[in-house]
Amino acid sequence: MLESNTEDLTKKIITEFSKTIEMFGFSTLEARLFVYLYLEQAPMTLDEMSEAMGKSKTSMSTSIRSLSDFNLVTRVWKKGVRKDLYEANEQIFKTFMNSYLSRWIDAANHQKDSLNNIKEQFENANIPSSSLNNRLLNIIEFHQQLEKSLREIKQI
Known part of the structure; x- marks a missing residue:
């Protein structure tokens, strides 16, 4: 009975926390996989992830690659294990904030450059x-302020 309650609560945590992760642009599977790895607190192979998530090994590989690109998971080595092992990065907040602030800064810069070309x-x-030109200048200023604010937040 206790194991069943723990499993139910684990599923609920995965469901709710993965909704937060999805807000950052990850697919449902990527979000659920990250949360599962975070809760497991142990390195896992793609085969183990596939079995646990009920998805193909190819899906796990694609999802792990995406999560790895954002430093949310890392490949680890374990003596005696020949397959690649992956674990969740424990510093979730800092990882998310650095990753997404960088993306938002890059996006603001890109938009600012495009607007400057116009x-x-x-x-x-x-x-x-004209009023159109004045509005354009206001929009460029907005992007400059946005970039400045994001850089300040990133320094925290």
């Missing part, structure tokens, strides 16, 4: 200052 087109076309 501004140059205005200038090169000798179009007199």
Whole structure:
């Protein structure tokens, strides 16, 4: 009975925490796999993950690769085990924040560069200052402030 209650609670934790992870752009499977690895607190092979999640080994490999790209899981070595083992990164908050702040900063920079190119087109076309041009300058300023704020948050 105790094991059944623990299993039910574990499923509930996986379901709820994976919803948070999904908000950061991960698929449902990637989010659920990360939470499962985090709760397991032990390195696992792709075969073990496949069995636990009820998905193919190929799906596990793809999901692990995605999670690894964001430093949410790491490949570890264990004496006597010939297969790759993976475990969840224990510093969830810092990992998420650094990863996503970097992505948001890059996105803000990209948008700012694109908007500056449009501004140059205005200038090169000798179009007199207009409300559209003023709005464009406000949008560029918004992106500059956004980038500055994100960089400040990242320093914390």
